[in-house]
Amino acid sequence: MEKREVIYRHSGAVRLTHWVNALVLLVLLMSGLQIFNAHPGLYLGSKSNFNDPVLAMAATQDGDTIKGVTMVLGHSFDTTGVFGVVVDPDGGFEERGFPWSVTLPGHRDLATGRRWHFFFAWAFVLNGLAYLIWSLASGHLRRDLTPSGQELKHIGPSIWEHARLKFPKGEEAKRYNVLQKLTYLFVALVLLPLMLLTGLTMSPGMDAAFPFLLDLLGGRQTARTIHFIAASGIVIFVAVHLVMVLISGVWNNLRSMITGRYVIEPAEEKP
């Protein structure tokens, strides 16, 4: 039987940019929801068609009571207390989109939300650029994240193993599996750059400097909608990522992202 082995899994650059990115994305998400709450409606095209939102959160009067209503693609849902309106026990109510518990600041303050958002947007860009340049130059992108043709062919069994929460051991555990590779590539090369691109398209200054942004993303309001959807994608990714970290050996995973060292459990001997 093989022995337990300790490998050096994550380089200093990956560890540093990973944790900076985690903090930056948390601040961007929460300050982004503060900004969203200033006008909790999303549209398609260049302008806001106020009567035809893709998504809208609003408070509506229903007899004597105030209800929070969330509209998605023409369908209405009662979301009182969560989205659209918050009602106090004494009958007071406040209109808003997302709950103040998930926004930064925790009360209505668009000006401060924007200050947090744009400062951390710069941090996001600089950190992301540093990661991408380093990943290309060091071969991290090619060596650790690009799946081989062989791996892509065996994606079916890999999905099946993941679904049964069986994680590789031994030699196989020394590298990312094909699903991890594809997911990380999608997040790093598609989802996060899309956040930046759609964010820039919302800027009237950037639109004047680079008008093709408007054509590329279907107009400023479409860009804002994609910004929201891509952010939701990142939230879903982080949720799944955290679950995977928890169930595939939380201490080993955390240690490897802090010190770089990762323990490889011996593979079970095949009968």
Place this chain on the structure above:
Amino acid sequence: MSGERRLDRRGFITRGLAAASTALLGGCDDLSDQPWVRRVLDSAETLTRVTQRALLSPTALAREYSEADISPWFKPNGSTDPDDPDYKAHAEKGFADWKLVVGGLVESPLELSLAELRAMPSRTQITRHDCVEGWSCIGKWKGVPLKGLLDAARLKPDARYIVFYCADALGQTGTEADKYYESIGLPDAFHPQTILAYEMNDQVLPVPHGAPLRLRLERQLGYKMAKYVMRIEAVDQIAGIRGGRGGFWEDLGYEWYAGI
């Protein structure tokens, strides 16, 4: 046994994360109020302004749209019916004897009636209005290029900013500080699309949208585009004016450079 231990451990992690995030959230709110944090966060505005100015050529235009793109309903925001008695009196007479005052660091101060402004060379543009809240509306604007006015008034060499004083008040203090005002730099003041609009969608500019005259500054956000403009002043610095940050919303923490 080991299952129970794992659960405990998981519970510990969950509680730990919850506690940490609560501390973080509360901490961030406290942080927002710290002057040094504010200064650090505000530094991003300078970075954004310098970067956008470097990327934006002085004549790069904001996109202009077609008649078909015009919003059927253009959302009026901020003040929609100023309370000021002088303003109300002028509005009742259709601004017939109202005059725009142009002064400050200029060689020849001006006082211009609406008729005189309308007689000057004009520019018409169909542009997108982006509110800081996130929504956009498209409207057609006709007005005098600000460059035309400033050329006529002849700026003194030390003029750096153009300040717009407005008839409407958004504040609640009951003093002059409640009144709306805005300021822009010279690159924006001389931009071809920077106009003082007196018409919107082929009609006389309506009161909710800033009659008799509103600024259009198409490469920045809506709050920069002062409505109900009564007086224009060329100055060398904005620090001494009202809150010192160059505008009503700026004094409340919003960016002076609103290109993002």
